[in-house]
Amino acid sequence: MTIKDIAARCGVSVSTVSRALNGHPDVSAQVREQVMRVVRETHYVPNSSARDLVRQDSDGVGLVVRGVGNQFFAEILSPMEERLIEAGFTPVLHQIRSGEDELKAGAALAKSKRLKGLIFLGGCFNYGPDQIEGLDVPFVCCTYTNSFGSLRRDQYSSVTIDDRQAGRDATDALLSLGHRRIAVLLDEVGDSSISELRYLGYADALSGAGIEVDPALVCQTGAFDMDSAYWRVRELLAAGTDFTAIFAISDAMALAAIRALYESGRRVPEDCSVVGIDGLTATQYTIPILTSLVQPKKELGEQAADILVEMIQGRAGNRQVVLPTTLRRGESVRAC
Amino acid sequence: MTIKDIAARCGVSVSTVSRALNGHPDVSAQVREQVMRVVRETHYVPNSSARDLVRQDSDGVGLVVRGVGNQFFAEILSPMEERLIEAGFTPVLHQIRSGEDELKAGAALAKSKRLKGLIFLGGCFNYGPDQIEGLDVPFVCCTYTNSFGSLRRDQYSSVTIDDRQAGRDATDALLSLGHRRIAVLLDEVGDSSISELRYLGYADALSGAGIEVDPALVCQTGAFDMDSAYWRVRELLAAGTDFTAIFAISDAMALAAIRALYESGRRVPEDCSVVGIDGLTATQYTIPILTSLVQPKKELGEQAADILVEMIQGRAGNRQVVLPTTLRRGESVRAC
């Protein structure tokens, strides 16, 4: 069933059908009605490939996401999409598998579908000029920025929190309660990514308090999932290392840590304080409520959309936005 | 940058470039290499609309999901996609907003992109023949089936658990521990959907134990989110209603219930037992670990993919598959 079939059934030309379908004014009410009736009867739907091909300008923007299953990204995605739709654009969701290069995927997507721009939700912190060479549409990095890369500030846009400061704030929250032996739970110290930044913040805070980082308290999991975090904390406990608090670089890891502590007979916050970063919705319903440095998820999504739209419309150039976090005082910390 | 530009730069015809690009054998090694070099240099990517338009048969299958943010769906999606890719198909993710008609969206998607089939992840339980009229590709309902509809069994496929039995099993788990005053936490009793089925299972179990359903213990929230569940349980507690256990129709609602109980000074499982359905990964790390009727998420995803592939290849017709659940004995229940 093509537009030709509809035209034939209606006894009109394809262009008339096209006009009726696209709501052009110059179609008689009678013909328009007839076309619509036949369309309904035959369940005709225009072929989007043909339509996109002939329309030289699309209103699509690509949303390149590392794993839509990631709860944190999921909570950002909705407000972002809504904002884009409001602005008259069509979000095109594209999930990439771990190991895949988001820039290559994004560039290919943009060219292949003639997109107007891209938003990357989660990606690498160390892009170089050669890597973005193929990217000829504006793009925004959401929840990460080019901290370890070599791009000029006019070559990319980003919306993030200050990850290093967040690590520092989270650790400070524990220090201010008198904790001195604070373990840190992260992916890898030198991953040139979020772990590294938040770890640096942790080190900053300790150093500000005149405390040296104890390698025995640096728990690297090599991953971000709850299972790895859980077992890493079990190891820490099994080693008999002394500590009174844990700073986990994500809420999910923090919850896993709390469970591991619990199973070793340590209660949170009585025997150990735990603080996370993200402010996932679900962590407001846990026991104890997780103390967390909350990211402004809605704003992250909306601002990424806004910046991209402004660039597409030529109203502004690349820029990097840093949004503030809020410490949510939960029930997982107490004075040492 | 189009295939024409590449052809011009290489001094060959577009058909030669096309052949080189698509790995056809009848291209000289020299020309092929040159084409590939120019493609690399220019970052050329074929326009997918043009390609899809001319290729009369695609290998795409649509994955129509009600909210990718839904953790339960997210855990099913990955194995499903993997399975489809293994079978040589390309998953096309399509998210629909609440209120949107998944059948209409699916039918439009399939026609618009010439897809080979569809998998619906979450949808209505009451399709009628007229509603699937426009759907001319095979489709599989995943995690729900046509319990309240009027389709013949040869008109649709589905992969689910037995939701009514699951409600019964969950309730039975509480009954067998001696609980008699069991509250149920759900969306709506008569929503012709998952709530209704699991509620019926709840009623079955009570009836089997010679207990009448007490309307005061039926907590309808009108939604599936944690916030609604939390407040509904607070209401139940405020009303002073007597109960020793709660059956929540989803894990997320169960967690919210536990929190609400906790804030009213009731401990789980000491003062109240709680059981959920789903078996979300995160509920293994909560305190207490949630007792839940675990859905076989991986199998749900894989079987949905398998059934669809078989139908597409004409190796089998429509069928409905019911997978077994497992009771995960967590820490949120105890004898009354």
Place this chain on the structure above:
DNA sequence: TTGAAAGCGCTAACAT
């Protein structure tokens, strides 16, 4: 091994 040409389904001038 390569090129010329047709055509996928649609939209948008342009003509009537």
Place this chain on the structure above:
DNA sequence: ATGTTAGCGCTTTCAA
């Protein structure tokens, strides 16, 4: 208000 026609970028016969 409607029809005719060109052409979007690509793949694929068919010829050479």
